[in-house]
Amino acid sequence: MQPTFLPWLGYFALIDQADRFVFLDDVQFSKQSWQSRNRIKGPNGEVMLSLSVARKPSKPLIMEAKLAENGFEAKLMKSVQACLGKAPHYPLVAEILTEGFAQIPLGLSAVNRSIIAAIAKATGIETPMVLASESGMPGGEKSDRLLAFCETFGASSYLSPVGSYGYLSAQNPFAQSTVTLGFQNFAHPVYPQFFGPFQSHLAAIDALAHVGPEGFLPLVRSGIHPPHSIEDIARMSQ
Structure with a gap:
């Protein structure tokens, strides 16, 4: 997975289910993506939290993307405090x-x-994390590269986010491999929130602030179900 900014609970479910988690940091950075922004819940609805990405280099890989050293983080922290400052675990x-x-x-x-x-460490997720840029794996087609990572690390299976179904269904090298392909099956759990009805798919710090480090991993695991096959996703997409 790409190293995204303040990822949602499902991202941590993927990490927790894996024996090894690879940060895809050597792929193209995409502006206005989850790589540099995410959302929490405020008194008037969603509050978008964004990193200030420097203009140069103009088309960087994720590992090359620089951040503007203009003090943007102070404003971002104020937004988080305004939304979550009264939550029991906001200090963490x-x-x-x-x-x-x-x-x-x-x-x-x-x-x-x-x-x-830091979230993984605080909440008891112990999966080893490695960088794609340090793995020695060459570039190439996305689906072929995923299989190559699995073979390099001796994996028997690959757990994919559902969003990858499009290109994996178009070109599925796992079909001719001994490595099995599964897609994440995560039902977003409900937890206490401020400001009205529950809203899902927020940045995981929203849940962490409310349930704390001891409640976080049980909450994540409550949403995990056996992976879907590629055929399952195809049927659900019809």
């Missing part, structure tokens, strides 16, 4: 974000990975 969220933003001079990927790793 603030600590994780502060540590993450200390990586701003190192770029987008470093900030995102710091936050993801």
Whole structure:
């Protein structure tokens, strides 16, 4: 998975289910994507939290993307505090974000990975995480490269986010491989929130602030179900 900014609970479900999690940091950075922004819930609806990405280089890989050192993180922290400051575990969220933003001079990927790793450590997710850029794997077609990662790490199966179905159904090298392909089957759990009816698919810090480090992993695991096959996804897409 790409190292996204403040990912949702399903992202941590993928990490928890894996024996090894690979950050795809050597692929193209996409503006206005989850790589640099995410959302939490505020008193008037969704609040978008965005990293300030530097203009140069103009078309970087994720690992090359730089962040503007213009103090944007102070405004972002104020937004988080305004939305989650009264939640019982907000101090932990603030600590994780502060540590993450200390990586701003190192770029987008470093900030995102710091936050993801800190949430995992605080909540008991122990899956080893590695960087695609340090794996020695060459580029190539997305689907072929996924299989190559699995073979390099000796994996017997690959768990994919549902969003990858499009290109994996068009070109599925796993069909001729001993590595089985499954798609994440995650039912978003409900947890206490401020500001009206429950809203799903927010940044995971929303849940962490409310349920805390001890409640986070049980919450994530309550949404995990046996993976879908590619045929299952095809039927659901009809």
